[in-house]
Amino acid sequence: MRIGVEDGMVRIIGRVGANPEGTVLFATGHDAGDLAPIPPGGTDNAVALQVVGHSMHGFADDGALIYFEDQRTPPTPDMLGHVVVVEIDTDEVLVKRLLRGSERGRFDLESLAGPTRHDAKLRWAAHITAIIPPYQARRIIRMGG
Secondary structure (H helix, E strand, O other): OOOOHHHOEEEEEEEEEEOOOOOEEEEEOOOOOOEEEOOOOOOOOEEEEEEOOOOOOOOOOOOOEEEEEOOOOOOOHHHOOOEEEEEEOOOOEEEEEEEEOOOOOOEEEEOOOOOOEEEEOEEEEEEEEEEEOHHHHHHHOEOOO
């Protein structure tokens, strides 16, 4: 079992966000040891990202937690058209709507605010399993540092 899972907690592995122009400010960061409760239906592979900024306003506001299963598997057809967590070949971890690219194995990543990235090569993709709004996130995060 991973650290924290035995007591119903999962790791917050980093921050995700962007400025209004769509430039990524944060991807996964150093592991500060912050924890949050495992989401409903979550497994011992569950992790969370904390949203910083307003690039996902109305979807996941500043301070929200976005949970996903950290399985590091390729995108699946059922992810197309949905907002998912992805890692691209430049080491960035992003939250984007996954669309087909211009060729097999490439994907367009649509921002909720900002430009679409075209023909990205993905290392992995994961469905979002839960989003906790900022007010509740502040109440449930257990700071590790």
